[in-house]
Every structure is written in structure tokens, then in C-alpha cells.
Amino acid sequence: MSEADGAKTETHDPAYPQKYLEFMRTGWRDAQLTPQAADGAARYAARRARLAAAFPGETLIVPSGHEQVRANDTNYNFRPGSDFFYLTGEFDPESVLIIRPDGEATLFVRPRSPRDTDEFFKDRMYGELWIGRRHTLDEKAAELGIATANLADLPDVLSGLAPRGTRVLRGFDHTVDAAVLPWGERDRELAWTISEHKLVKDAWEIAQLQDAIDATVRGFEDAARVIPGDRPVSERLIEGVFGLRARHDGNDVGYSSIVGSGAHATILHWIRNDGRTNPGDLLLMDMGVENRNLYTADVTRTVPVSGSFTPLQKQVYDLVYASQQAGMDFIKPGVKFEDVHTTCMRVLAEGLHDMGILPVPVEEAMQKDSMLYRRWTLHGFGHMLGIDVHDCANARSENYNKGELGEGYVLTVEPGLYFQAEDDLVPEELRGVGVRIEDDVLVTAEGCVNLSDGLPRTSGEVEAWLGTQREQGFRLPS
Numbered sequence: 370m371s372e373a374d375g376a377k378t379e380t381h382d383p384a385y386p387q388k389y390l391e392f393m394r395t396g397w398r399d400a401q402l403t404p405q406a407a408d409g410a411a412r413y414a415a416r417r418a419r420l421a422a423a424f425p426g427e428t429l430i431v432p433s434g435h436e437q438v439r440a441n442d443t444n445y446n447f448r449p450g451s452d453f454f455y456l457t458g459e460f461d462p463e464s465v466l467i468i469r470p471d472g473e474a475t476l477f478v479r480p481r482s483p484r485d486t487d488e489f490f491k492d493r494m495y496g497e498l499w500i501g502r503r504h505t506l507d508e509k510a511a512e513l514g515i516a517t518a519n520l521a522d523l524p525d526v527l528s529g530l531a532p533r534g535t536r537v538l539r540g541f542d543h544t545v546d547a548a549v550l551p552w553g554e555r556d557r558e559l560a561w562t563i564s565e566h567k568l569v570k571d572a573w574e575i576a577q578l579q580d581a582i583d584a585t586v587r588g589f590e591d592a593a594r595v596i597p598g599d600r601p602v603s604e605r606l607i608e609g610v611f612g613l614r615a616r617h618d619g620n621d622v623g624y625s626s627i628v629g630s631g632a633h634a635t636i637l638h639w640i641r642n643d644g645r646t647n648p649g650d651l652l653l654m655d656m657g658v659e660n661r662n663l664y665t666a667d668v669t670r671t672v673p674v675s676g677s678f679t680p681l682q683k684q685v686y687d688l689v690y691a692s693q694q695a696g697m698d699f700i701k702p703g704v705k706f707e708d709v710h711t712t713c714m715r716v717l718a719e720g721l722h723d724m725g726i727l728p729v730p731v732e733e734a735m736q737k738d739s740m741l742y743r744r745w746t747l748h749g750f751g752h753m754l755g756i757d758v759h760d761c762a763n764a765r766s767e768n769y770n771k772g773e774l775g776e777g778y779v780l781t782v783e784p785g786l787y788f789q790a791e792d793d794l795v796p797e798e799l800r801g802v803g804v805r806i807e808d809d810v811l812v813t814a815e816g817c818v819n820l821s822d823g824l825p826r827t828s829g830e831v832e833a834w835l836g837t838q839r840e841q842g843f844r845l846p847s
């Protein structure tokens with residue numbers, strides 16, 4: 370319920386007596402803040418320069434996006450737009466990056482909650498007594514190594530821009546989208562250029578990914594330690610324990626954790642996580658920590674809850690492992706993305722054929738007009754990984770799924786087999802079995818290295834690891 374002065378307040382807020390208002394307006398000392406250069410600040414500047422060089426003489430606008438309302442005055446946790454963050458390192462909502470025709474960049478940010486208005490104690494969305502001390506424009510500039518300007522001045526700047534000389538990363542800020550009209554394919558060119566700039570990871574980015582992956586390894590260890598072999602626990606216990614690790618060691622989870630026990634493992638995006646583990650079942654966990662610089666891991670392990678695979682579970686698991694290993698062995702600079710896919714899928718198709726499940730010869734199933742094996746493999750072999758779990762998503766097809774891998778790419782390799790509980794075409798004992806093994810690999814000059822090899826992959830190693838974790842027992846992160 371907004372007051373006359375524009376502060377965002379709520380129905381349940383107490384009234385503001387005049388004496389209290391006057392009292393609150395006096396007697397405050399300014400809180401000092403010593404800005405520290407952000408981690409990797411120089412890299413953000415280099416990224417902006419590279420983008421500016423791709424569009425000389427043009428104005429480029431990349432917004433971060435707004436907070437999303439959950440209900441009334443409670444918002445979802447804000448995460449900056451990934452491309453915006455890639456170019457600025459800035460976490461606060463509503464900020465907008467503008468790169469000018471001469472290559473100079475300005476970050477438009479909301480300034481501090483001024484003490485000469487009542488915003489600082491009344492406004493739930495921006496008031497510093499509600500959300501904490503914000504930066505002055507100068508502090509923000511010092512921290513991020515970029516010129517800053519008041520967000521309030523942005524509308525005037527935008528209204529002076531010609532659509533023909535301007536490109537906007539659309540879909541993040543409706544006010545920016547509405548202020549600068551689109552002009553042909555120009556905005557899409559901006560989006561794919563940023564995505565394609567992100568394909569090759571430099572040493573600092575690889576260290577960020579390794580940091581996220583190492584935290585993810587610890588999170589999987591935590592999870593394994595709370596899964597008993599002899600009685601059920603809720604999938605949400607596992608989700609929660611991993612989430613604790615993600616918040617403690619990183620920024621958050623990089624995507625909603627998938628914790629699927631039994632037949633839930635066959636549902637690709639099982640994020641309800643309202644089931645329970647069953648000692649005879651397989652448990653699939655697809656979870657990743659996003660680190661403090663917003664790089665995320667994306668790892669899946671499938672474990673036998675009892676502690677050891679049944680012969681049939683092991684057969685399926687080992688087949689998925691063989692597929693994943695074949696993909697990893699194949700990956701090197703210059704190979705086609707879709708050939709990695711075919712390599713992984715061929716192993717699965719052959720295995721499905723050997724098990725008597727694939728109803729046609731393998732060569733026939735591998736044809737582009739058939740792909741019958743896909744009933745049980747469902748998805749692609751993997752995707753780029755970086756600041757987004759599905760990184761570089763706006764890259765042009767010829768540089769991604771129809772393109773070749775390059776040195777410095779980081780991607781997942783994650784084949785799986787999924788036998789739905791209601792699938793009449795597979796033997797009864799396979800129904801409700803799902804297996805995926807997912808690792809994060811870095812393409813090197815000679816091949817690839819597995820950045821997530823801190824977790825076991827073979828069926829035997831998984832059993833031994835689960836046993837070891839259970840012996841260690843769960844301990845809170847410290």
C-alpha cells in the first residue's frame with residue numbers, strides 16, 4: 370500500500386505518527402563502506418571491450434532484470450541476468466549496462482536510500498533499514514571498475530537513442546524493452562554474440578567452475594551420508610542437505626535439485642522430490658552448486674540405496690557408464706557436437722538391442738528418421754556449462770549443436786536410460802528403473818579432462834564410495 374511519498378509499505382505496517390516521523394529524520398551518522406575491487410573485476414572490463422569491438426559505433430544495452438514478486442511484498446531471491454553478470458559482476462537488481470558507440474561503458478544503478486526522504490525506514494523494497502546498506506554510485510564504481518550513473522537518469526538516456534544504432538538484450542527489463550524499439554535481427558545478433566563469446570572458458574572461469582564442482586562433490590558426500598541403506602528417508606531430506614551445502618559453500622543451487630528414487634528417477638525434471646528412498650531401489654540425484662561468482666556445476670549420480678546394485682541394476686548402470694565413457698573418449702577439439710551425441714547413443718542402442726528391448730537392428734535405429742532408442746534415452750548427451758547450467762543458450766546452431774567443440778569449452782556428458790513404470794515394451798523387472806551419470810568436462814588440446822572426477826563413476830566405485838560416506842556419517846558444514 371503505497372504512501373503519498375511513494376515508499377512501498379504494507380497493509381500490516383503500523384501507522385506513522387508525526388512525532389515518530391520527525392524523530393526518525395534526525396540523529397543519523399553516515400555508515401562508511403570501504404569498497405573492495407570485485408573478484409575478477411578486470412575480466413568484466415575485458416569482456417565488455419570484446420563485445421564493444423564486435424559492434425563498433427553502436428550502443429549496446431544489457432539489463433539485469435527486476436526482482437519477481439512471490440506474494441505481496443515478498444520477492445523471490447534475486448539472481449542477476451547471466452549475460453549482464455558476465456559483463457559487469459554486479460549483483461543488485463534493476464541495474465542496466467550501456468556500452469556507448471565509443472566503447473565506454475556505464476552502469477545505471479539505484480543509488481542509496483537517502484536520509485533526506487523517509488524511504489530509508491519506510492520502504493520495504495529499497496529502504497536500507499529493511500534491506501541493508503546499499504552502495505553509493507562512487508562505491509559501486511570503485512568496486513566493479515566501471516563508470517556508474519543514477520538509474521533515475523536512464524529513461525532520458527534511452528529516449529535519446531535511435532533504434533537503428535542500438536541493440537538491446539531483450540526479455541530482462543520491460544521498461545528498457547519498451548523504451549527502445551527493436552530493429553530487425555539486431556537484438557538477436559547481440560544475444561548470440563554474447564553467448565558465443567562465452568563458449569571458451571579462460572583459466573579464471575575454469576577455476577570458478579572447479580570451485581563450484583568441488584563444493585558439489587562435498588554436497589554429494591553430505592547427501593550420501595544421510596541416505597540409510599535399511600530404511601526410507603524423504604527425497605527432500607537429500608535435497609535439503611545438498612541445499613545447505615550449496616548456500617554454505619556457494620551462492621545457491623545452480624538449478625532445482627532433482628532427487629528421484631525408484632520410478633521418480635525416470636522423470637527427467639523430477640523436482641517435486643516428495644517421495645521416499647526405498648532400500649531396494651536406485652536413487653538418482655542431479656544437483657549442482659552455483660559458486661559465489663555464479664558459475665555452476667551440473668552433476669548426476671545414481672546410487673543403489675541398499676549399498677549394492679542388483680545384477681539387473683548393475684547391467685543398466687554399466688551400460689550408461691560405457692556410453693558416458695565412450696563420449697568422454699571421443700571428445701577433443703574439432704569433433705562435432707552431434708557426433709559426441711551419436712557416439713553416446715550408439716552404445717546405448719547396442720546395449721538396448723543386446724537386452725532384447727530395441728525392436729529393430731541398431732543400424733536402423735541410428736538412422737535420423739528412426740531413433741527408436743530415444744524412447745529410453747530421452748535427451749541429448751550434454752550441454753555447455755558456465756554461468757548458466759545451460760550456458761551459451763543463444764549461440765547460433767552452427768556454433769553449438771551443429772558445430773564443433775573447441776579447446777576451453779566446458780560441457781556436461783550425461784547419457785541416461787529411463788524405463789518408465791508404465792512401459793509395456795520392457796520386461797517387468799526393468800520398469801521404474803532410471804540411471805543417469807553426469808560429469809562436467811573441459812575440452813583440452815588433446816581430449817578432455819573430467820572436472821567432476823572427485824566423485825566415483827563405475828558401479829564398483831559408487832558402491833564403495835557410498836559405504837565410505839555412510840561410515841563417515843553426516844557432519845554439518847564448517
Ligand SMILES: [Mn+2]
Nearest residue numbers: 667781783807
Ligand atoms: Mn545437465
